[in-house]
Amino acid sequence: MNDKLRLGIIYFLLSMFGLFMIIPFIWMISTALMTQSEFNKHDSLFIPKERYHVWETAGEQQRVLFVQAKGDSTVVHVLNEELKIKEEYKTVPSSQVREIVKKPSLSWDNFIKAFNKVPFGIYFANTLYVSFVSLLGVLLTSFLAAYAFARMEFWGKNFFFLLFLSMMMVPEPIYLISSYMMLDKLNWLDTYKALIIPWCVNIFTIFLFRQHFRSLPKELFDAAMIDGASTFGMLWRIILPLSKPIIATASVFSLIGSWNSFMWPLVMTNRPELRVLQVGLSYFNQEASTQTTLLMAASTFSIVPILILFFLAQKQIIASAAKTGMKD
């Protein structure tokens, strides 16, 4: 086959696939920018042009709602400045009624309305708090454990590593109920502790750090030891500065993971003040189930922070996902 044609087909197929992957997002944003009546009317799939009718008399223009045309005359509702109906079923000459098409109507109100309808501000704050505190925990526990696994010899090393690995492989739904009962006994239900402390350890990060420590030259560790640095001092002063890129990658993964976690916070918290973003969004999904455009607006702003993070770090995210096989 002709090489150019082959390449053309490849690009076409890849583009079609790409479109399939992002069209839900495009539709989400464009629906979020519609008014509910524009969406319900279903004239256009994406952001519609703004259409309305005006009634022009003697140089004066008034907004009207079109009801129906009857030969030479047209029945309209006349609207006031606030677009409320001022006069119902007024019959006017058709020649005086004009349709205005402006493009496109962007209704940013949905974002504000959705944000204020339920306390999304609190949900965002909760999510940020939980994500960053557990990130600190994950980095600390992983850094220490990974160092031991990469650079120290001790009895039971492989056993412990396998134990860590197998524990992290157990699917969340398996231990959800027993965890709930345990946190209940600890009186941790409905507290930040329940959302943070169990998630201060992450085998993926330990794995990532262990690989990194192994890639650092052995001489570096030995030299520091000879200089009399304590192991901890060496970790802090020499290894940590060399690990900034890998810490950044691990942080991005940890943040995405805790930002998106849903089942655990759904089960472990009940009080509205403790709702994290995903849980808040799921309640909003029930409360505003008919207000499609508000739901789309809320979905949009709930993923924006992750999208920004993704665009900033997409090379590292994709590269390390490919390398280590991360799966939430």
Next chain:
Amino acid sequence: MKTQWKSSPYLYILPAFLLLFLFRTIPVIMSLIIGFFKWEITGSGEFIGFENYKNMFADPVFWKSITNTLWFVAFVVPASIVFPLFFATLLNQIKRLKSLFRMMYFLPFVTSLVAVSIVWKIIFSEQAGLANSMLGWIGISPQKWLSESTGIFQLIFSTFGVQLPAWMGGPSQALVAIIIMTIWKGLGYNTIIYLAGLQNIPKDYYEAADIDGASKIKQFFRITIPLVSPTTFYVLLMTTIVSFQAFAQIYLMTDKGGPLDTTKLIVYYIYDRGFDALNMGYASAVALFLFIIVLGLTLIQKRLEKHVHY
């Protein structure tokens, strides 16, 4: 290296170990035990032996959720292997725009399941949904999607005037909508994994095949598929395990696993019994059953991997 006692290795793994032991090991062991108790909400339980398991096997909704889950896995897993392999192979052959495509494919994977479930619920809405509009362009009448409990095979055959019996109906159209959304969510991740796998195949093999005059399609089946098989096993294992755990999309896109329980997957069933019906012992028994399935599948796939490895 000398090991100094003042900085014992055990001290380094202690924080991670403690957290894992407390919040993983103990709950996993507990869940083995709780299943043998009648444990309502909280408080002390009453030992009832295999009662929960007996009730579980006698509950038609449990079997319904197992059937649903098997259909779900049977659709999601093959699609999550075939499409990513195909598109990764294409992606591996181009130079320009490669990172743009990669980014587009990966986008659904990083966004939250809750947000995209809401979006897909609206995509599948009967009135103004994107799915029905797109079907309209190719002349297919609007579908009920998430509120359709009729099996998908039944629906397809009935358009040709063939009435299938209900037991041959397959997953409901509602479940198919969830399946489509779930496949979409994971495609990009698997594509990236496959792309990494493909890049490990030495270019020489393809060059040699070119010289021998093998067609690209033949090369795909004779070189790519065998050599990428370790990746395939990884993708197979991970996708299967994750598919068995689907929950958020059911919670958000359906009305409690409806219509007629046709989208009730096993994890939703566990959630339903544990936190809605507040029968923790029973829910734990079902969770253990799921654990055994997932563990069994993992072991089988690990065993197979050793045989197929090139």
